[in-house]
Amino acid sequence: MSKPSDLVQGTLDMLLLKILALEPMNGFAVSQRLKQVSGDVLQMSDGSLYPALHKLEQEGWITAEWKTSEKGRRAKYYSLTRLGRRQLEREADNWGRLSGAISRVVKLKEA
């Protein structure tokens, strides 16, 4: 992925939040899910994934817990908080409006 600008960074946060809204998972699983769901279009470099996750945790939108996975290994699981859920809704709304506006401009008929 190209270097994210502020706009795209905010969108990234929204994506992470959405994925964690589905179910709690650890960082590796988040990046795998993102790749899978977007059909390999959206990928995050590992070096920016974890700082992003930590930032989300710092903001209080997700919370972390050390749990033992099915494979018997201890991992840090992130899950969405109530605050995070609200933030997600807000960001989704913003995105909807933004993408709708962009689409309208792009779909303008050329004369």
Place this chain on the structure above:
Amino acid sequence: MRTEHWLYTIPLRLRSLFRRSQTDQELADELRDHIEEKTEEYVTSGMAAQEARRTALLEMGGVEKCKEECRDTRRVTWLQDLAQDIRFGLRMLRKSPGFTAVAVLTLALGIGANTAIFSLINSLLLRALPVANPSNLVLFSDSPVGGSDSGDQTGRWIFFSNDDYNYFRQHDPSFAELCAFQTGWNNAKVRLEGVPRAEMAPGRLVSGNFFSSLGLPAAAGRLFVPSDDKPGASPAVVLSYRYWMREFQGKRSVIGETFQVNETDFAIIGVAPPKFDDIKYDEPDFWIPLVFQPEVMSTESYANDPKMYWLNMMGRLKPGVTLAQAQTVANAELKEILKTQARPESAKKIANSYIKMAPGAWGISYYRATYMKALQILAAIIGVVLLIACANIANLLLSRSAGREQEIAVRLAVGASRGRLVRQFLTETLLLAFLGGILGILVAKWGAELLASVVLNVSSANIPMNMRVPAFAVGITLLAGILFGLAPALRCSRADLATHIKGSAPKRMRFGFANGLVIFQVAASLVLLVGAGLFLRTLHKLAEQQLGFDEDHILSVRIDAEAAGYLPVDTPALYQSLIDRVEAIPGVVSATVDNAEPFSGSTWTSNFSIEGEPVGNWRALTVHKELVGPHYFETQGIPILLGRDIGPQDRMGTPLVTVINETMAREYFHGVNPIGRRFSLGSPFNAKEAMTIVGVAADARYYSLREPIPPMEFCAAFQVPEPNSHNAAYAQNLEVRARGNPEAIATEIRPALKQVSSTLPVASINVLAREVQRSIQQNRGYAELSSAFGMLALFLACIGVYGTMAYRVSRRTHEIGVRMALGAQRADVLRLITGECLMLVGIGVLVGVPLALASTRVIASQLFEVRPSDPLTFAAVTALLVLVALAACYIPARRAMRVDPMVALRYE
């Protein structure tokens, strides 16, 4: 919403602050887990294990960087940074313990000394009276001079008479309250109820509204009201808190008890509040209303003499009145008084008289006036030493930081911001300053006591510490830290990356600054040492001064016949019995009486008129008067040059005689034999009270080691004139000459005197030699302190020179190697290094000498027979500095000489 946000995040932030290691571990685990899972994934999809792991790592893009970024998101910002800086700073300090120890110690000394002197100044000079609303209190005069003056005042008026006080109180509109108090105090004979033994205690006479003007509450009982100060009032006395605690253990039952002062009974009506050291900071034990002055002082009432000036006045300004306005009004009133007084004064005198007012809040501090100069000088000295210490530490830090160039460059390259670096270095130096400051407070406590007792002769119990002192210590610590820390910090962060990483940065600039510091140290040390030298020489000269009498063998015993109730006519018999009894003690050669011991600080001057000489300017003839007993000069060891000593034949009823000193004979009789001439005190010549000169004695010093000996006349104490006359006085001192060491017989004196008179109070027994020593105590204090600080400064400068030279040599190893390879001998290298060192010192001396000349002029008044520009002192100090500098650069020079050219050339 925001609050919820914060509630969620605060535990997290706190956790990352306090559970750092755990948080870090978790982060490491998390990233490691990710790598492992990724690797597994790749292995599952067919990659080789090692390849898989490598790819996973690469995809992360640098584990440490990732960790750092994660940590960044968790930052509690500056608090965490500060903690990190402090931890790092402590670690750096621990790595070089020698440097840390030296730095902290020098700082502690500098900061501690400054704080000590500040607390002294603060308590003695800045402390306000603990009275209500001190800001609108005003003193009539800003001079602390005590005493009383009968006669005329000209120029600035300090003392006032009862009439003056009454006039001002009735006519001056500026003051809501005007009170008056005695300028000195009386040592009165005091007897407590039920206690047979009398004691001497100091008391002060004050007007009835004294305590109410100051707005003081009573600690027990009540304080004076104006009706206590009216004629016919019942005698009342107020005790001081300290006296009440000491004598009565704070028992409230003393209120109402009888307190006898000089044979008059007073009732104790109350106790003044604690911490009220009275206006003049010298504590009386009790206060009595003005109206009882005749009883307390055992003289006639001063209220009858409009020219008996013995009161200070203080007033509380009415709201809206300023000090300047009050001063104008008071001056006008003064002129009115002078015009209408019983003996009208000349217009010129009226024009000359004025009153200067001062804010009363500071009180008339005896200490403030006497010691202000001393404290200022001390403060300057100590300030300079602190500067030198800071310069030293700056130098040390600079050399240390120079060695850390590479570290700094690497840090900058890795991404630290310059601001962060400066902050970190500043934290290091502030840590140093903080450590030094803590130690410094301890030094301050101990130092203040030392200073107080050495220079001021004051028990440090009188010097309380208050909140301002630690605040000052903290302030000066921060200042010191910034002073010596900022330069190296800024210098460090300006490192040019590439060259510094290579280690071949240009070194010119740093040399200049370090050199400057050393030069400053040398100059400052020179100034201090010159001062010390001058004080030492002054002390020496003072100690050498011949007194003119045999102080090593004489004991002075203070007695108070007046307090015991003896009338002047009874005193000759009393004194004779005392003398006879004391002379009977084995080891006593002779004994006599006089009115005050030498160097006690009291003088008695008078005008006089010589028989047969025209009146002329009678005011110009002044003489110092002493009242002495038989064989006085023999006892004191003063040679008689002409005529005879006062003898036992000079008693009541025989013609009045006197012995004059050399100076008097020379000045007023111009070398002509004065034996047989007569003069009388006062003017004009009064034949009835005239005294005949029967002898001329050699000059002796009675009052001061510095000032010239004044004309003196010694009348016979046993020839008491009419009681209550101008000349009546008591001889309050017994002088005892011992054959050997006077201390040996000191213990026998009191019992012997008690045998003669059981009611005679014996106030003190002093070895005269020690009293003389005490009078130059202040000079001794100056000499000792300035020498100590001078030595300290020298020591610091020595370290500074050593440090700089060592550093320079270590930096120039390469250059020295080149020189040697090109043919320079070891001697040449030695000359090179030593030459540079001497040049530094030379410039320091050149800078320091004019500085010293300028500053010593300030202390000129404290010197004695030594010029402020004394060349001997300057030369000696310069030589000392050069020697010390040479010694300091000896080790670096030797190290330079030992440089092996081969080694030096190969390595940087």
